[in-house]
Amino acid sequence: MLYPRILLAAILLITIIFTVLNLPSNNEETLIKQDEKPSNTEETIWSAPDISLIAQEENASLIEYGRELIKNTSLYLGPNGSIKKISNGMNCQNCHLDAGTKAWGNNYAAVYATYPKFRERSGAIESIPKRVNDCFERSLNGNALDTSSKEMIAIVSYIKWLSKGIAKNEVPKGSGILEVPFLDRAASAENGAVIYKAKCESCHQKNGEGLLNTDKKSYAFPPLWGKHSYNTGAGLYRLSRFAGYVKANMPLGASYNAPLLSDDEAWDLAAFVNSQERPNKNISKDWPNITGKPIDHPFGPFADGFSEQQHKYGPYKPIKEKRLALKKL
Numbered sequence: 418m419l420y421p422r423i424l425l426a427a428i429l430l431i432t433i434i435f436t437v438l439n440l441p442s443n444n445e446e447t448l449i450k451q452d453e454k455p456s457n458t459e460e461t462i463w464s465a466p467d468i469s470l471i472a473q474e475e476n477a478s479l480i481e482y483g484r485e486l487i488k489n490t491s492l493y494l495g496p497n498g499s500i501k502k503i504s505n506g507m508n509c510q511n512c513h514l515d516a517g518t519k520a521w522g523n524n525y526a527a528v529y530a531t532y533p534k535f536r537e538r539s540g541a542i543e544s545i546p547k548r549v550n551d552c553f554e555r556s557l558n559g560n561a562l563d564t565s566s567k568e569m570i571a572i573v574s575y576i577k578w579l580s581k582g583i584a585k586n587e588v589p590k591g592s593g594i595l596e597v598p599f600l601d602r603a604a605s606a607e608n609g610a611v612i613y614k615a616k617c618e619s620c621h622q623k624n625g626e627g628l629l630n631t632d633k634k635s636y637a638f639p640p641l642w643g644k645h646s647y648n649t650g651a652g653l654y655r656l657s658r659f660a661g662y663v664k665a666n667m668p669l670g671a672s673y674n675a676p677l678l679s680d681d682e683a684w685d686l687a688a689f690v691n692s693q694e695r696p697n698k699n700i701s702k703d704w705p706n707i708t709g710k711p712i713d714h715p716f717g718p719f720a721d722g723f724s725e726q727q728h729k730y731g732p733y734k735p736i737k738e739k740r741l742a743l744k745k746l
């Protein structure tokens with residue numbers, strides 16, 4: 418009776434080993450494989466047009482000004498800004514890396530092709546200036562820019578130029594923020610604190626408030642929390658946005674195909690940073706249809722019955738399943 422059982426166990430073990438060997442071991446590997454596919458397929462990762470070509474455009478100086486405003490926002494529109502004092506000292510580029518051109522660096526590739534569009538957060542059709550002002554009011558914890566100002570027109574002109582060659586409604590691969598797979602557990606702020614100390618604190622500082630340049634007008638290392646950081650209505654306050662941003666971009670030097678954090682570390686850092694003090698935003702008018710709230714939106718009421726705690730930190734899979742089930746009803 419013993420022999421057949423041992424034989425069975427051995428076959429099972431061999432099958433498991435073969436299956437595991439054949440599976441791609443992690444996301445990075447899959448991404449790199451896709452990256453290596455020949456160009457001119459829909460799998461090609463987006464890259465921005467050559468910046469030197471801006472000079473050929475009729476409105477070149479406007480586009481250049483828009484790019485400059487994205488890179489050095491605080492010099493023009495920060496607390497000591499030369500044009501207007503309407504934002505917290507951060508630059509758009511702090512979160513939209515390389516002036517919004519980096520693959521999975523929260524770039525602007527899809528913006529011109531997909532706006533105006535309906536957004537659940539406002540429950541309305543939003544234009545590009547409206548979306549830009551969302552970031553002024555939330556990510557830069559400031560005030561909206563006049564939509565007819567030269568600055569707004571310049572920013573929109575630059576965003577439009579960046580999306581040259583992208584067809585209407587096309588979302589190029591590599592645009593926006595990387596989606597990090599959900600964990601089976603809740604993200605842990607305690608783990609995140611340990612990782613923060615080891616991998617982030619040297620630049621973003623112990624108090625998370627970043628480090629100003631000697632001119633005191635802009636940051637060498639931008640704040641992650643505290644009164645000069647993004648507010649509770651900002652995109653990065655959602656753990657999935659933060660985890661996706663840092664997974665493909667932080668610590669500085671990381672990229673989607675050479676990440677320096679595991680998925681677990683990215684989620685735990687998101688939990689830690691987003692449980693620190695930061696400016697509060699009144700978002701009572703957001704999400705007029707509560708069933709449209711993203712799974713990781715941390716403020717109730719919710720139509721799915723899960724707590725604010727679970728919506729903020731996870732585990733998210735049960736919420737996702739429940740929502741699918743509710744949809745089928």
Ligand code: HEC
Nearest residue numbers: 507508509512527528548549552556593594647652653658
């Ligand atoms: C603190 C980080 C941060 C800063 C600073 C910031 N943004 Fe954003 N921005 C985000 C996040 C997060 C999103 C949402 C991305 C997502 O959900 O995929 C976003 C989205 C956008 C979008 C829409 C992108 C899309 O594809 O739908 C635009 C346009 C935009 N930002 C413009 C700006 C401009 C212009 C500035 C400077 C005035 C700025 N942002 C500053 C974090 C930031």
Ligand code: HEC
Nearest residue numbers: 510511512616617620637638639640641663667668669686
């Ligand atoms: C070597 C310095 C350095 C290290 C280490 C580093 N960062 Fe950054 N981080 C930066 C810089 C510089 C920027 C702004 C990039 C730009 O403007 O081009 C930034 C931007 C950010 C942003 C978006 C802007 C903001 O302030 O909200 C987040 C979020 C962030 N880092 C999180 C992290 C996390 C989490 C870690 C640890 C895993 C980390 N960073 C490690 C230098 C660093």
